[in-house]
Amino acid sequence: MRGPGPSVGGATARGAFRLGPGAARALAGAGARALIPGVGLALTVAWLASNCYEKQGGQWVRTCFADAVPSDGYEYSPNNADPWFPNRKGACDRAVVLQSQAVGYTNYTAWSGEVIVSGADTGNCLVRAKSPGGDPFSTVWQIRRRSSTCPVGWYMTPAGCIQQPQPQPVTVEQIEEDMATKPLPQTLPPGFPYPLDPTAPFIFEPDTANPPNAQPLRVPQGNPIPIPNTNPQQYRQPVTRFTPAPTTDDPFRLDVRPEEIVGTDPSGMQTPQPVTTGAPAGKEPDKFDLCKEHPDIIACQVFKPDELQPLPVPNENKNLAITPDSGWGASSASCPADKHAQLSFGPIAFSYEPLCLFANGIRPMVIALAWFSAALTFFGFARKDS
Numbered sequence: 001m002r003g004p005g006p007s008v009g010g011a012t013a014r015g016a017f018r019l020g021p022g023a024a025r026a027l028a029g030a031g032a033r034a035l036i037p038g039v040g041l042a043l044t045v046a047w048l049a050s051n052c053y054e055k056q057g058g059q060w061v062r063t064c065f066a067d068a069v070p071s072d073g074y075e076y077s078p079n080n081a082d083p084w085f086p087n088r089k090g091a092c093d094r095a096v097v098l099q100s101q102a103v104g105y106t107n108y109t110a111w112s113g114e115v116i117v118s119g120a121d122t123g124n125c126l127v128r129a130k131s132p133g134g135d136p137f138s139t140v141w142q143i144r145r146r147s148s149t150c151p152v153g154w155y156m157t158p159a160g161c162i163q164q165p166q167p168q169p170v171t172v173e174q175i176e177e178d179m180a181t182k183p184l185p186q187t188l189p190p191g192f193p194y195p196l197d198p199t200a201p202f203i204f205e206p207d208t209a210n211p212p213n214a215q216p217l218r219v220p221q222g223n224p225i226p227i228p229n230t231n232p233q234q235y236r237q238p239v240t241r242f243t244p245a246p247t248t249d250d251p252f253r254l255d256v257r258p259e260e261i262v263g264t265d266p267s268g269m270q271t272p273q274p275v276t277t278g279a280p281a282g283k284e285p286d287k288f289d290l291c292k293e294h295p296d297i298i299a300c301q302v303f304k305p306d307e308l309q310p311l312p313v314p315n316e317n318k319n320l321a322i323t324p325d326s327g328w329g330a331s332s333a334s335c336p337a338d339k340h341a342q343l344s345f346g347p348i349a350f351s352y353e354p355l356c357l358f359a360n361g362i363r364p365m366v367i368a369l370a371w372f373s374a375a376l377t378f379f380g381f382a383r384k385d386s
Helices: 022-030 039-051 087-100 172-179 352-383
Strands: 002-008 011-017 051-056 058-061 073-077 109-116 124-130 138-141 144-147 155-157 161-162 202-204 217-220 225-227 235-246 254-263 341-342 346-350
Touching: 002 202, 022 039, 022 172, 039 051, 073 087, 073 346, 087 109, 087 124, 202 235
Parallel strands: none
Antiparallel strands: 002 011, 011 202, 051 058, 073 144, 109 124, 124 138, 155 161, 217 235, 225 235, 235 254, 341 346
16 A cells, blocks of 8 residues: 655655555455445445445345356266266366275375366366376366256256345354455555554555565755866755665664765755665765874774883882871770669669670771771772872
């Protein structure tokens, strides 16, 4: 389905939308349930009618009958025995079954039959098949005929000979199931919610092929600029190139880059143009080259291991020392005396002994951590000292 695509660069691109495998089923169901508005519904109903489905008295019916065969006044058989068929095709199909059941041919597959009629002859049936190894086989069955009790122009049905088949009521679900494999109309009805193919739903700027191929699109971004000292006079025009780059997660993805088109037309490109086969390629603008502008910076130096020269690392000896700070009080102390308080029910004492025992137990660990932290700090500063 072709139509307007996305808006790119201030212009509307063209697009082709690939319908999903359920499009025919969806269209039949939407039409049978009258879910399509206006003219679209009338077009869908006409499509259903062309496939033998009509709505009569508020009920959908099938108006064509695959099991009703017009009688030509004769019955046909491949072996002059029951069953007899109302046309040659039925007799030929029976010959295919009989041949495939014949002794010595049970290993053949892909049986098919073709009715051969010559002049006023009753006709023959050419039966073809292939063996599992690919060897072909064919034989001819003569089709016999006899007068039928069903008049010419009447219909032979499983229920007997009738003058006019009656329409058969069907449900919407039966219509959907039968129409799922039918070809869609050439022009899809407006208002139909198109179910798109989930793997490749959109074709950007389609060409005229069927199925179409995507094309890049150039959108002008300014007027042509004369190029000095050119003969004949040439013009440079900036454009933006939109190139389809779909992915599974983003089927509408586009790559965008600026270009320049050089030509002799002073009016240049006025409207967006697809990049077709044989179209002149645009010139990509010059890009900033960091190393060309600043060749001496470290980021632009080329590493050459063969040109490296080993240099000795000098050694220097220094005396290092850590002196404990004496500004933190005495190195030993006693536990404070108990605190006493007089309450309404009598005196009470608060003892510091549990805290003192805990502090005395962790004292070596605290001192060790202090020495370790001092050492890390000292050697860290010593490393940075030149």
